[in-house]
Amino acid sequence: MIKVRNLHKSFGQLEVLRGIDYDIKEKEVICVIGPSGSGKSTFLRCINLLEEITAGEVYIDGVKINDPATDINDIRREVGMVFQQFNLFPHMRVIDNITISPIKIRKMSQQDAEALARQLLEKVGLSDKANAYPEQLSGGQMQRVAIARALAMKPKVMLFDEPTSALDPEMVKEVLDVMKRLAMEGMTMVVVTHEMGFAKEMGDRVLFLDQGLLVEEGTPDEIFSNPKHERTRAFFSKIL
């Protein structure tokens, strides 16, 4: 479904990604781990072109996304993204945060969009917050709204960029629970995370990135119990 070929990304002189190849299949949950500065967030952001790709190719459903002829807005409509800092729109109520893109981009009717939004809010356990403003919510609640907002576009794949890293510890679980339910429903997900528990439990594949390279990939079992690469072992010895 997503094909990454020889992906390079540089910021000026700094080479953040140095040639990554990977295929993501439909309904897979891919967890991307690695030390900070390894390029894992950049890797994720290249998949919906929030970062311009320096060299290489990314295909989604066979469409090369970094082709100048491709309308990137069409691609992004099919790729949901959840950010570390939530990035809710603070000037809109929760429900408007969720309905704005279905209405403006998918040309859905106000009524249908609101029905969809209420359904999604129920799914993330926030039915009572439809009329609240983001600043009235806790971090965990904001992140769940952000997930609902991304889902409202009915994306084919969801990207999560360290979705729990900015949360107080007691709010991590409520967000992870929503993500688990999503994974079990068969959503294709790419999750950059420091939550090794989540990666072990929900990941179909785990990718270990270091210094801009895909060092090792495999099932959670292979990666966590039996890492082949020295750098992977060194990483785990620091965090586990």
Add this chain to the structure above:
Amino acid sequence: MEFLGLRIDMFESIWSYRELFIRGLWVTLALTAVGYIGGFLLGLAVGIGKLSKRKWIYYPAKIYVDFFRGTPLLVQILLIHTALIPSIFGHSLGFFVSGSVALMLNSAAYNAEIIRAGIQSLDKGQMEAARSLGMPHNTAMKLIILPQAFRRMIPPLGNELIALLKDSSLVTVIAATDLLYAGKVVAGANLRFWEPYLTVAILYLILTFICGRLITYVENRFSNSYVPSPRKMKRLAAGGRTR
């Protein structure tokens, strides 16, 4: 009664010129209003232009701001009134057109910087979130970025209004019949300077004071919190909408 040559009794003669001053007040207000509204809209375009990555948009916007911020408004007024407009139309279009165009072009340069800074002060995650939902850049700008950025622009845009109101007095050089012009006429007629110019100063002060109150009102209305007041919340609960 006299103080440093200022004679209170001479204000009686000012009163007899009241129609001249009132007309001047209206001209000043009209010049300011046209200049400000035009300057805001043009400033919005130039400010967004200065954020463009496209060089053919960025550089004209930058040169525009550099020119109109870097040259005196008085010179701009004279250039527009005596050179630009006559050479386009063949004759003068009167002080009001020249004056309001000059004020508009000048304040647009300052507004452009305010608008650019207001947009840049927002977290870039807002634009990224909007784009990640598939919104084209302009849609995201209109629906997500500008509504938030405008709140931050209110105080500097308010300063700009007061500055423009005062700067509008420079149009007297092209014989505009604004507030300052009224003072000059009266001063020339009576050969007394204290009373007419003091009257002009006080009238400007009253105008800027009113503007100041207006800005404070708008600022409070769009205070830092996006959450509506309890009263508005009640109205919303009764079935209203926020947008």
